Amino acid sequence: GGGGGGGSGGGVTSSLPPVSINTLLPWTWIGGSSTYNQQPTGYPEARMSSVTWTDPSGNFWMFGGETVGINDINDLWKYTPSTQQWTLESTSPPLNQNQIGIYGTQNVPSTSNLPGARNDSLSWTDAAGNLWLFGGYGYASSTTEGDLNDLWEYIPTDKTWTWVGGSSHINQPGSYGAQTGTTGTPGARFASVAWTDNSGNLWL
Structure with a gap:
């Protein structure tokens, strides 16, 4: 794509x-x-500008992106190389274009939760094989699009999304706190860079 x-x-x-x-x-x-x-x-x-992961089993995952007509989408797909098959894991019915997020309660996983449609997000895969998603450009909890700073975790084994941190609103500034402290929150952004270290920490 x-x-x-x-x-x-x-x-x-x-x-x-x-x-x-x-x-x-x-x-x-x-x-x-x-x-x-x-x-x-x-x-x-x-589509273009989707976010992707690879899980420990070698399967490929893809979320959202920008599709025909400059519409953002929020479908989650899994590709299994051994069978060469795509599987749709989650989406907003009936259409997934320009949909707002379903945040639920922070830090509570639910099959009803779903990040809003977006493109150019950041992604990590943790040691347990869970998929992490941060920010991007698209929709939070309203029908106005903008830069995002929400942090999500998808657990493939139970097919749940969890809103872990960040804001459910667009264009939020960062909260820096003390340098090397643990109380900060990155500001809204898209098309940034992400990586993990050998201890499984997530960096951006």
Whole structure:
């Protein structure tokens, strides 16, 4: 997927071209459409600026992004390489374009919770294989879009989202507290950078 050209012109694509481990081998087209701006059944629609993870079992996960018509989405998909199949894990019915988040109670996991539609978020996978999502540009708890600083955890084993921290409102400034302290909250942002250390801490 991403912005670019399909078989005839430009747009956003839904194709999945994995990289070969042996750099001397060519790319292999596994699935998806070679035509841009597709809205298929059974695998993700064309999009760009999604957020992705890889779990400890080697499965690929993808959330949200920006699709045709500059609409943000908030569907969560899992791709299993061994079966070459996509599975839709969660979304906002009936359509998932420009949907607000369902925050629930902070630090309480629920199958009803769901981050709002967004693009250009940050992601981590922790040692337990849970998926973490921070910020991006899109929708919080209102129908006005903006920069986000909410922190979410998705637990694949029970299919729950948890609103862990940050604000349920857009364009929030950071709360810095004391340097090296533990009371701060990063301000709203998108298209930043994230990583984990050997102790499993999350950094941005």
